[in-house]
Amino acid sequence: MGIRVDLTFDTVNAEALAEFWKLALDYEDEPPPAPFATRAEWAASFGEPDDDEGGGAWLRDPAGAGPRLCFLDVPEPKTAKNRLHIDVRVGKGDDAWQRIRAKSAQLEAAGGRILTTVDGHHIVMSDPEGNEFCVAA
Known part of the structure; x- marks a missing residue:
């Protein structure tokens, strides 16, 4: 299998910024990886604390041609x-x-x-x- 590229954005509000980029690129939400039903369930599998306030969002190109985009909330500003x-x-x-x-x-x-x-x-x-x-x- 070939190498893939994901682009990750450090964000203040991952969900809101993902909405902007969905519009910009005609992307869609990426579902959580199998066998997880939700991203929260997936994150919990890493032992993430329940009180973690950092949000995240993941987008994909529906055609499969473009890179996946990841948006992760971080405490520091740009x-x-x-x-x-x-x-x-x-x-x-x-x-x-x-x-x-x-x-x-x-x-x-x-x-x-x-x-x-x-x-x-x-x-x-x-x-x-x-x-x-x-x-x-």
Whole structure:
């Protein structure tokens, strides 16, 4: 079996940030691994304390092509620019810039923020917790 890549976000609110990225990437919630019925049951299998306040959320690409995304609550805040970022690709074509602008507007309405616009090419944004990403063709 080949190597897979998961991307993990440290978060303030894992469930809310996962909702944003589901919209951004057309991803879906990943069910807990078998034989567990819930993520809480899965976490308990590691001996996690019942009073653990850290949340988590897991997303997958329904087509199976993209990486799994993990969102884990951590106590410390984001303090610097990302060293790695996601590019949300809307596809090439004559109307690519229009689709880039439409996707950016959709994500801005969902709590994202436009940071920089490079007319005709890409838009740099941040998600609701300040993680930078680009929307491009």
